Amino acid sequence: MIDSIKKISELVLDIVLGRVCARGLKFDRRYLIVSEIAQQFYCEHKLELMYKEGKVETEEMRLGTLIHEEMFKGERLSTDELIDRILTFRRVVATFPLAVVYKNVPVLGVPDAVIFDDGKPIALVELKTTRRWIGKVFTCEYVQAQLYSYMLRVNDLADKMNVVIVKVSRDVELTDNIRRRLLNRALSLIEKYGGSEVTVRGEKYSIHVYDSDSAAFRYLDWALGYWLGTRGVYIPLDSRSRCRKCEYRHLCRYVTSRVV
Numbered sequence: 125m126i127d128s129i130k131k132i133s134e135l136v137l138d139i140v141l142g143r144v145c146a147r148g149l150k151f152d153r154r155y156l157i158v159s160e161i162a163q164q165f166y167c168e169h170k171l172e173l174m175y176k177e178g179k180v181e182t183e184e185m186r187l188g189t190l191i192h193e194e195m196f197k198g199e200r201l202s203t204d205e206l207i208d209r210i211l212t213f214r215r216v217v218a219t220f221p222l223a224v225v226y227k228n229v230p231v232l233g234v235p236d237a238v239i240f241d242d243g244k245p246i247a248l249v250e251l252k253t254t255r256r257w258i259g260k261v262f263t264c265e266y267v268q269a270q271l272y273s274y275m276l277r278v279n280d281l282a283d284k285m286n287v288v289i290v291k292v293s294r295d296v297e298l299t300d301n302i303r304r305r306l307l308n309r310a311l312s313l314i315e316k317y318g319g320s321e322v323t324v325r326g327e328k329y330s331i332h333v334y335d336s337d338s339a340a341f342r343y344l345d346w347a348l349g350y351w352l353g354t355r356g357v358y359i360p361l362d363s364r365s366r367c368r369k370c371e372y373r374h375l376c377r378y379v380t381s382r383v384v
Contacts, residue, residue, distance in 0.1 A: 125207075126207050128279050128281045129206065129220075131279065132281075133220075135224075135225070135230075136221045136222075136223045142154060144230050145230060146228060148352060151175045154230070155231065155232055156229060156230070156351065157232055157233060158222075158231060158232070158271050158272060158275075161231070161268070161347045162265070162268035163264060164264075164346075164350055166360070167358070167359065167366065167370070168357045168359070169359050169378060170372055173375055173376065177372065177375060206218055206220065211243055215239070215240065215241050216239075217238070217239050217240075217307060219234065219237055220234070222279070223275070226341070226348075227344075227348065229348060229351070233268075235248050235250060235269075236249055236250050236251045237251075244282060247285055247288050247310070247311075248272050248285060249288045249290060249307065249310060250268060250288070250289050250290070251290045252289060252290070253291075253293070254293070254294055255293070255294050258291050258292075258293060258328070258330050259330045261289050266334075269287045269289050270287055270334075271340055271343060272287075274336075274340035277336060286333055286334065286336070287333070287335070287336055288314070288331065288332065289334070290310065290329065291331075291332070293329065306331070309331060310331050313331060317333065321334050
């Protein structure tokens with residue numbers, strides 16, 4: 125475990141500094157980011173517009189970021205200090221960057237939380253804020269969480285683990301109250317049901333527990349088709365609702381031409 129965490133930390137640094145990089149990707153990308161790979165499963169043309177026009181940060185996004193920061197705030201530690209905590213304490217909840225090189229393409233990502241129990245990762249937690257879809261996990265959300273789990277497993281940090289997706293109402297006033305109980309609630313579900321899939325719904329939240337997807341690499345294979353230009357761009361033609369609220373709607377040729 126110690127060697128694995130150090131290996132990940134070194135690879136992250138190598139990728140960020142450009143010592144390990146990809147060639148031939150769209151937009152001259154040197155590495156891919158898990159959250160953007162997940163975005164591909166939502167709408168790849170939106171991702172293209174973000175790269176071409178620049179990122180648009182809405183008030184909803186800022187509120188979601190604030191809730192993330194509040195729910196997972198903690199103290200900053202060096203890699204060695206993190207390892208020491210994991211080896212010393214029975215249970216540790218930590219946030220740290222992950223990295224893999226898949227088919228010569230570096231991939232980076234930062235999960236919201238990894239839960240260690242007796243020195244081993246037992247669960248990965250990903251938080252999603254929403255106004256309407258408290259009880260529903262979308263494909264892009266599932267893919268993002270499962271890719272983080274894959275990155276932990278391929279780096280020999282875990283053989284298997286639970287993947288937990290927490291959906292929370294996008295209401296900053298609820299943060300303090302929910303923060304105190306959601307991780308404990310997720311842990312109790314893991315302890316009670318083990319590797320079984322289970323969903324628990326509250327008034328302002330839902331918790332979805334999955335087993336690790338042993339074939340999560342297939343999401344990377346599909347995503348690479350876009351970045352390498354070996355297939356067309358994925359456009360969700362059957363989903364007008366996501367187009368109506370898209371911050372790039374006024375620039376989207378598929379909307380203006382009424383294809384969607």
